[in-house]
Amino acid sequence: MRRLPRNPAGLLGAGIVALLVLLALFGPPLWADAAARINPREISQGSSAAHLLGTDALGRDLLARTLTATRLTLGLALLATLIGTATGILLGTLPQVLPRRAGRAVIAAVDLLVAFPALLLAMFTAVVAGLDAQGAVLGIGAALAPAFARLTHTMTASVAGADYIAAARMLGVPRHRVLTRHVLPNIAEPLILNTAQAMGGALLGLSAMSFLGMGVQAPAYDWGRLLNEAFGHVYVTPSAVVAPALAVTLAGLGFMLLGDSFARAAAHTRAPAGGPAAAPAAVPAPDEPAPDTVLEVRDLTVAFPGGTTPVRQVSLTVRAGEILGLVGESGSGKSMTAAAIGQLVPHPGRTGSARIRLGGVDLDGLTASERRRLLGSSLAMVFQDPTSALNPALRVGGQLAEVATLHGGATRTEARDRAVERLDRVRIRHPADTARRHPHELSGGMRQRAVIAMGLMNTPRLIIADEPTTALDVTVQREVLRVLREAVDETRAGALFISHDIAVVGEVCDRIAVMYAGRVVEELPAGALHQARHPYTRALVGSLPDMDTDRSRPLTTIPGRQPAPGDVGEGCAFADRCALATARCATRPELRTRTGTHSVACWEVK
Amino acid sequence: MNINDPVNISGLTVRFGSRTAVDRLSLEVPKGSTTGLVGESGSGKSTLARAVAGLLPCRGTVTGVAPGRVQMVFQDPSSSLDPRMSIGDAIAEGTRVPRARRAAEVGRLLELVALPAGYAGKYPRELSGGQCQRVAIARALAAGPELLIADEITSALDVSVQGAVLNLLRELRGELGLTMLFISHNLAVVRYVCDAVAVMRHGRLVESGPVQDVIGAPRHAYTRALLDAVPRLSPAASDTERVRRVR
Ligand SMILES: Nc1ncnc2c1ncn2[C@@H]1O[C@H](COP(=O)(O)OP(=O)(O)O)[C@@H](O)[C@H]1O
Ligand code: SF4
Ligand SMILES: [Mg+2]
Numbered sequence: 001m002r003r004l005p006r007n008p009a010g011l012l013g014a015g016i017v018a019l020l021v022l023l024a025l026f027g028p029p030l031w032a033d034a035a036a037r038i039n040p041r042e043i044s045q046g047s048s049a050a051h052l053l054g055t056d057a058l059g060r061d062l063l064a065r066t067l068t069a070t071r072l073t074l075g076l077a078l079l080a081t082l083i084g085t086a087t088g089i090l091l092g093t094l095p096q097v098l099p100r101r102a103g104r105a106v107i108a109a110v111d112l113l114v115a116f117p118a119l120l121l122a123m124f125t126a127v128v129a130g131l132d133a134q135g136a137v138l139g140i141g142a143a144l145a146p147a148f149a150r151l152t153h154t155m156t157a158s159v160a161g162a163d164y165i166a167a168a169r170m171l172g173v174p175r176h177r178v179l180t181r182h183v184l185p186n187i188a189e190p191l192i193l194n195t196a197q198a199m200g201g202a203l204l205g206l207s208a209m210s211f212l213g214m215g216v217q218a219p220a221y222d223w224g225r226l227l228n229e230a231f232g233h234v235y236v237t238p239s240a241v242v243a244p245a246l247a248v249t250l251a252g253l254g255f256m257l258l259g260d261s262f263a264r265a266a267a268h269t270r271a272p273a274g275g276p277a278a279a280p281a282a283v284p285a286p287d288e289p290a291p292d293t294v295l296e297v298r299d300l301t302v303a304f305p306g307g308t309t310p311v312r313q314v315s316l317t318v319r320a321g322e323i324l325g326l327v328g329e330s331g332s333g334k335s336m337t338a339a340a341i342g343q344l345v346p347h348p349g350r351t352g353s354a355r356i357r358l359g360g361v362d363l364d365g366l367t368a369s370e371r372r373r374l375l376g377s378s379l380a381m382v383f384q385d386p387t388s389a390l391n392p393a394l395r396v397g398g399q400l401a402e403v404a405t406l407h408g409g410a411t412r413t414e415a416r417d418r419a420v421e422r423l424d425r426v427r428i429r430h431p432a433d434t435a436r437r438h439p440h441e442l443s444g445g446m447r448q449r450a451v452i453a454m455g456l457m458n459t460p461r462l463i464i465a466d467e468p469t470t471a472l473d474v475t476v477q478r479e480v481l482r483v484l485r486e487a488v489d490e491t492r493a494g495a496l497f498i499s500h501d502i503a504v505v506g507e508v509c510d511r512i513a514v515m516y517a518g519r520v521v522e523e524l525p526a527g528a529l530h531q532a533r534h535p536y537t538r539a540l541v542g543s544l545p546d547m548d549t550d551r552s553r554p555l556t557t558i559p560g561r562q563p564a565p566g567d568v569g570e571g572c573a574f575a576d577r578c579a580l581a582t583a584r585c586a587t588r589p590e591l592r593t594r595t596g597t598h599s600v601a602c603w604e605v606k
Numbered sequence: 607m608n609i610n611d612p613v614n615i616s617g618l619t620v621r622f623g624s625r626t627a628v629d630r631l632s633l634e635v636p637k638g639s640t641t642g643l644v645g646e647s648g649s650g651k652s653t654l655a656r657a658v659a660g661l662l663p664c665r666g667t668v669t670g671v672a673p674g675r676v677q678m679v680f681q682d683p684s685s686s687l688d689p690r691m692s693i694g695d696a697i698a699e700g701t702r703v704p705r706a707r708r709a710a711e712v713g714r715l716l717e718l719v720a721l722p723a724g725y726a727g728k729y730p731r732e733l734s735g736g737q738c739q740r741v742a743i744a745r746a747l748a749a750g751p752e753l754l755i756a757d758e759i760t761s762a763l764d765v766s767v768q769g770a771v772l773n774l775l776r777e778l779r780g781e782l783g784l785t786m787l788f789i790s791h792n793l794a795v796v797r798y799v800c801d802a803v804a805v806m807r808h809g810r811l812v813e814s815g816p817v818q819d820v821i822g823a824p825r826h827a828y829t830r831a832l833l834d835a836v837p838r839l840s841p842a843a844s845d846t847e848r849v850r851r852v853r
């Protein structure tokens with residue numbers, strides 16, 4: 001197990017389980033004699049100095065018996081869990097190796113068994129297998145198996161869909177080898193986590209069976225059996241119930257807490273290590289923006305604990321009716337810049353900036369609720385995956401209308417009409433019909449246009465589109481780009497268009513800012529991409545095949561890799577990939593205006 | 607079967623329930639050349655590829671390639687390698703050399719795809735997307751495929767990385783005389799990499815031919831629409847031209 005629980009509940013669970021294991025190991029040698037000693041003179045006594053928890057009907061010490069019973073209880077529970085998991089894993093993987101028909105039959109049978117109440121299944125099996133410890137173990141094992149089979153099957157099926165499985169099959173790896181080499185190792189971890197939880201269940205189930213007289217039989221005893229015996233005398237010595245009941249409860253709790261915290265630890269990817277992020281220092285920039293500026297960002301920095309700084313002193317300006325393209329390879333900080341403008345930086349990241357102004361209003365000067373209102377009404381965000389922006393359960397029209405009633409103060413009828421009008425504006429055919437449909441009834445391109453329409457509901461001042469066409473085909477992409485261009489032209493909103501595809505950016509934008517390792521390294525008019533000066537931009541343009549590329553020559557490539565946001569050094573971040581680099585490049589070049597609208601951060605180019 | 611006979615796909619049909627994803631499709635891939643397959647998503651390109659690779663049941667015939675000698679490289683670098691298996695083991699799975707020579711063979715294949723031989727001990731999570739795709743190519747080459755299918759292998763990569771992977775494919779084709787079916791929705795990429803191109807729509811072929819012919823003088827309206835939609839960064843395009851194209 002790579003991740004051990006760190007939270008208090010998990011630690012408590014681990015502590016309880018550790019204690020139980022110790023008791024199981026050392027309980028019988030220490031107390032078995034005391035537990036077996038029959039004493040006719042001390043029958044059914046209450047708590048006393050000699051017998052802390054009293055004695056049973058034969059005068060045996062109840063504390064000693066409870067402690068001694070730990071081994072049998074835990075052992076049987078472990079056995080039942082092993083039987084349950086092994087059977088479950090076998091059943092769950094069978095469909096992968098059996099012929100299709102037979103596999104389906106197994107799945108159907110498992111589904112049927114999962115629907116069957118577990119305790120009934122356990123008792124039924126126990127009645128068939130015999131009313132003793134062996135029967136109870138088999139019964140509980142049988143009760144655990146279906147859930148494990150279902151889990152294994154689901155996970156196996158999802159791993160089996162991965163491309164590396166297809167690759168292995170093409171390479172001629174036999175089916176059972178695919179299962180043992182590729183599938184099982186990839187599902188082992190969740191299975192082990194579930195085993196810890198199942199252990200708790202098995203323990204409770206076995207205790208219940210023994211308590212009902214269906215499990216362990218005298219003279220052997222586990223906690224359930226002790227409970228059963230004590231219950232017969234509950235009116236004479238009620239205290240006799242306490243020890244085994246407490247033990248069962250504690251053990252059940254221990255395994256549950258441990259399993260739970262394992263599962264939670266597995267679900268969370270670990271947060272980056274290190275202390276809290278220092279709020280990045282803001283450098284004041286006094287210059288006033290032009291009056292039609294819808295977005296002004298000055299010296300924006302986003303930092304995470306541990307020195308990861310994905311955005312470094314980025315300054316951007318978007319004017320009304322203008323699309324500014326933000327381009328760069330993945331990891332260059334484009335999306336984090338957008339997130340910071342929308343105040344969506346994920347925890348524990350910190351944003352620092354001299355200024356973010358939206359429609360002339362300084363976001364820093366607002367209270368949290370004022371800021372939310374401003375962003376809700378004047379910022380529209382469109383992401384790569386349109387499905388995440390739309391609620392699958394609601395009709396498209398209703399979702400659009402809600403935006404207008406929530407932030408724009410429109411009445412419901414107004415909002416409905418506006419939704420249809422906006423759908424029409426993004427060139428969705430039959431907009432009234434479409435408004436009545438659910439998101440899954442639309443194609444990917446239509447869904448993305450619906451999200452843009454949603455963004456247009458309140459006449460935003462700024463539209464941020466983060467890779468809005470990356471998941472779409474060229475023909476559909478063209479439509480979506482056109483819709484965005486038209487929306488900007490008609491509403492005079494400004495747009496920040498983010499893409500890793502420099503050709504797309506060059507086509508739809510007015511100006512382009514090129515990001516590398518968290519900084520803007522060049523800003524230029526879109527039409528001037530072929531006159532780009534920064535070595536990185538030039539390499540990007542050169543590495544892109546277009547319809548005029550010389551087919552007889554290799555494409556330009558950039559050696560090496562962009563540094564990760566945590567290892568950006570002092571100098572020019574591009575230096576170790578740059579053919580023009582000199583000694584000067586060990587200090588970082590500032591972004592400087594060269595001609596009118598063209599700025600470059602590089603020492604060696606003019 | 608002559609070794610120089612083209613790979614011939616004929617009357618291939620794939621159904622999912624009542625849906626026909628690939629409909630009586632016929633296509634010839636000459637040996638030692640690269641044929642591009644373009645079309646919008648959902649047109650059936652990947653389904654065709656998987657059927658030819660024997661990963662999906664289908665009707666129709668594929669001749670010119672021995673069963674089991676088709677290898678495929680996939681789009682998503684994060685899913686194409688087993689996260690629990692070292693790069694070297696993944697590549698070794700495909701090699702047919704005796705165990706003793708395996709390490710040397712893995713090293714040779716890694717160098718073929720321009721990765722250091724020392725990468726054999728690394729795991730996929732330690733590699734970038736472009737490097738994962740190189741490993742996937744090496745694994746496919748390990749088996750000595752008679753037909754290599756590349757399904758959108760650069761779509762998930764950054765432009766700068768895409769260039770390197772495309773260069774690699776072109777070099778390998780030259781060195782090894784690879785026969786390749788190259789699937790992409792990016793016509794500029796297909797134009798750069800392929801000798802011939804086939805255009806697919808709704809499970810059928812609408813047009814095919816040498817790449818210059820199809821791109822220079824497309825006959826089908828759908829091919830023209832695909833061509834028009836390619837984003838262009840040409841130096842000739844003035845600002846007004848550029849914006850007009852989008853409008
Ligand atoms: N396992 C499946 N079950 C049902 N339909 C499928 C399945 N796989 C693919 N399809 C359908 O087949 C069609 C072709 O898909 P695909 O070959 O992936 O297209 P492309 O590769 O051109 O994007 C699509 O409409 C898709 O929904
Ligand atoms: S500053 Fe130096 S290293 Fe950086 S891009 Fe310019 S020439 Fe290259
Ligand atoms: Mg596809």
